[in-house]
Amino acid sequence: MEDVTHTKRDERIAFVLLAVVLAPALAVAIVGGYGFIIWMSQLVLGPPTG
Template identity: 45%
Template sequence: MAPEEVSVPDLPLQQHEELPRSRWRELLTFLVLAFGIWPIVAVGVVGGYGFLVWMYQIITGPPGPPGH
């Protein structure tokens, strides 16, 4: 019932083989976030803020001194 033996030189080789695939996945994840998800989130946040200001001004009136 001895655990599987793993020689020390095998470990860096296994990690080195996975490195290019990991970098490709990391690059793909970055590109999806940078050019896909974050622009959509930014537009949603700005649009949501504009909508809240619009609704607030419908209820309370436009900003500025009271009308004469």
């Protein structure tokens, strides 16, 4: 079995990857996906009536 050592540098790289890259990309994907679903539903079902 390999002896894996995690250093502060590895943890910092992982944090930057998660906080700077993955979290904003995931937020944009979720908001964009929700907007796309609303847009497509309005194309199929018509605009909201009030």
